[in-house]
Amino acid sequence: MTTTTSLLSTALRLAEQGMPVMPLREGKGPMGNCRACRKNVCGGRRNMKTPGTCACAAPCHAWAAATTDPDVLTSPAWADAWRQAQAVAYHPGGAGLTVVDLDNADAVAWARQTLPTTKTVPTTRGEHWIYRGTLRSVNGVRPGVDLKSTMSYAQWRGPGTGAMVALPEVVRALAVKQPSVVRLKPGIVTATAPAGGGECRHRSPAYLERGIAMAEQRIKEAPDTIHKTVYRTFLAVLSVHGRCGCLTDAHIKRLFTAAQAKGESLRNCEDAWTNARTTLGM
Template sequence: MTQPAPIPRDPAQAHLLTALELAYVGIPVLPLRKGKVPFGNCRACADIACGGRPNMKDPGPCQCPAVCHAWAAATTDPSMITSPAWAPAWRQAVAVAYHPGGAGLTVVDLDSPTAVAWARQSLPPTRTVPTTRGEHWIYRGAMQSANSVRPDVDIKSLMNYARWLGPGNGAMADLPPAVRALVVREETTPARAGVASSSPQRARWDRTVATGCRHTERYVTTGLERGLAKVRSHAESGAGSQAFGVARFLGAQHAQCPGPCDLDGIGEQIVVAAVSVGVPEPYARRAVANGFDAVPGRTA
C-alpha cells in the first residue's frame, strides 16, 4: 500500500499567514529578507528622500505602500500586508518581524548565555522566547530602543524590530525600572574646565517650598548628600545610571508625603552632580526624570 505524497509547504505562504495572525491580535508586522533583515527602500524612498514615515524619529510625509523604512513599515492592516506592493517581499521573505513598541511591548534581546545569566540575576521574570544564541525577554510597556546597553544586550521597542520566534513561555510582566535604566546612555567624558558644578557642594533643599514634606530637613539633606556622593564617585562611567537610581530612591522616600516636597530642587542637585562628572545634561535630566517617574504615587 502506497503512502500519500506529502503536500509541499510554501515557506513564503507560511510567513504571510503568521503575519496575518499576529496582525489580527494587534501586533504590527513586516517581512524580513535573506540575512533576516528588512527589505531596502524603493527608489522613491532611497536615502529618506521621501521624508520618512510619520512615526519615525524625524516625521515625514512618506505614504509609500511598499515595505520601506524597516520597522516603520510594520502594520496591522491586513489589506496592506496582502497588498500587491508587499507581495514581492513575501515571496522572498525568510522570516517575520514585528514592531514591539507598536504593540506596547519591549524586548530585552539577550544575545549570549552570559547575558541570559545576567538577566536572571538582575531583571524580574517575564515571558521568554529562546533564540539562536540566547533569549528574548518580553515586557508589557514601550520605551526608547537602544543597542549595546550591556555586553550582548539590546533593547528593542519604539524604534526597532524583533524577529518573531513564537509566543514564548511564562507570564508577561510590566516593564520594570531596571530595564528603563539601561538606556540612560551616559557615555561619560571628563568634566569640562570651568563647569560651575564640577566641585562638590552641599546639597540644598528648601523647606519653604517643601511645605508638605513629613521628613526633617536633616533627614532629607543627609540622604541627598549621600546620593550625590554616589553619583560623583562614578567619574569614569555609570554616573547616569546612578543618577536614575538616586532619583528613584529619594523619590520613594517621599511617596507617602502629602506634598509638595521640592523634588524639583532635589532633581536639580542630582543633575548638577551627574554633569560634574561628564554626563551630558540632556542624559542627566532624562535619567533623573525617569527615576522619579519610576516611583508610583510620588509627590512633587
Template sequence: MNAANGLLRTALRLAAAGVPVLPLRAGKLPFGNCPACARSACGDRPNMKNAGPCQCPAPCHAWAAATTDPRVLASPAWVPVWHEAVAVAYHPGGAGLTVVDLDNAAAVEWARETLPATRTVPTTRGEHWIYRGTMPSSNAVRPGVDIKSTMQYVRWLGPGAGRMAVLPAAVRALVEKEDTTPAPGEVASSLPARPTWGRSVATGCCHTERYVRTGLERGLALVRARTESGAGSQAFGVARFLAAQHTACPGPCGLAAIGEEIVAAAVSVGVPEPYARRAVANGLETAVERAV
C-alpha cells in the same frame, strides 16, 4: 509558494493580535527602500524619528513599515515581497512591548540573576525576554544585551513561554546615561550631611546594626571606587542588593536612609545628583519587585 503563504499567514495572525509586522529578507534584514524612498527622498514616514509625509504602499523604511492592517500585508505591493522573505519581524514598541535581547549564555545567566521573570523566547544563541511597556531602544547596554522597543524590529521566533511581566525599572536603568567624570577644573559635587542609618529609622528590621552597617560600608566603598565611570550603575546594584536583604523583615528597615548614603557616595565621585537618585530608587524598587 508554500513558504511565502506560511509567512503571510503568520504575519496576519500577529496583526490580528495587535502586533505590527514586516517581512525580512536573507540576513534577518528588512527589504531595501524603493527608488522613491531611497535616501529619504520621500521625506520619511510619519512615525519615524524625523516624521515625514511618506505614504509609500511598499514595505519601505524597515521597522516603520510594520503594520497591523491585513489589507496592506496582503496588498499587491507586499505580496511579491513575501515570496522573497525568509522571516517575519515585528515592531515591539508598536505593540506596547520591550524585548531584552540576550545574545549568549552569559547574558541569559545575568538576566536570570538580575531581572524579574517574564515571557521568554529561545533564540539561536540566547533568549528574548519580553516585557509589557515601552522605552527607547539601545544596543550593547551591557555585554551581549540589546534593548529593542521603540524604533526597532525583532524577528518573530514564536510566542515563547511564561507570563509577561511589566517592564521593570532595572531594564529602564540600562539605557540611562551618566557622566561620572567631572569636567576639567571642576570639583565633584557633594550633598549636605544627612542622618545615617540607625535603629531610630529601622524599628522593624530583623538584622543587627553591625550586619547592616558592614554591608552598607562595603557597598559604599564599591561606589566610591568608580572614580572614572560606572558609579551610577554601581549605585543601582548596591541599592538593589542591600534592599534585597530586608525583604523578609516586617519593617520599617530604614531603606530611605540607606539610599541617601548610596546617593551621597555616587555624587562624591561625580555622578549628577538626579541620575544618582534615579539609579538608587530603581535599585530599591527592583529588589521589591523581585520579592513579590
C-alpha cells in the same frame, strides 16, 4: 504551505493580536527601501524619529513599515516582499512591548540572575525576554544585550513560554544613556531625569529647547511665590518631556540654575523636582 504563505499567515495572526509586523529578507534584515525612498529622499514616514510625509505603499523604512493592517499586509505592494521573505519581524514598541534581546549564553545567565522572570523565547544562540511596556531602544546596553522597543524591530521566534510581566525598573535603567545625575555642587547628588520609554511627543530638539527656554523664562519672571512657580514649571516640563527619555542633565541644570537665580535653594529645587515626578508617577 509554501514559506511565503506560512510567513504571511503568521504575520496576519500577529497583526490580529495588535502586533505591527513586517517581512524580513534573507539575512533577517528589513527589506531595502524602494527606489522612491532610497536614501530616505522621500523624507521618511510620519512615525519616524524625524516625521516625514512618505506614504509609500511598499514595506520600506525598516521598522517604520510594520503594520497591523491586514489590507496593507496582503496588498500587491507587499506581495514581492513576502515572496522574498525569510522571516517575520514585529515592532515591539508598537505592540506596547520591550524585547530584551540576549545574544549569548552569558547574557542569558546575567538575565536569570538580574531580571524578573517573564515570557521568554529561545533564539539561535540566546533568548528574548519580553516585558509589557515600552522604552527607548538601545543596542549593547551590556555585552550581548540589546533593548528593542520603540523605533525598532525584533524577529518573531514563536510565542515563547512564561507569563509576561511589566517592564521592571532595572531594565528601564539600562536604557538611560548616562547616569542622569545633576551635580550642581560637588558632592551633592541632586535630580535625575525620568528614564523615559514613552513615545516621544516633541519629536524635535527645537521643541524641547523651546519648552526648556519657556520654563526658564517663567521662573525668571516669577513673583514672590517662587516655590509654587518652580514646582508648577517643573511639573509642566515633566508632563510634556518627561516620559520619552529626552530630558538630559543639562536641561535640569538649566531649570535649577534659573530657580536658584531667583533665590530658590538647591534643596527646594530637588524637592520640587521629586514632588513633580511623584505627582506624575515617574
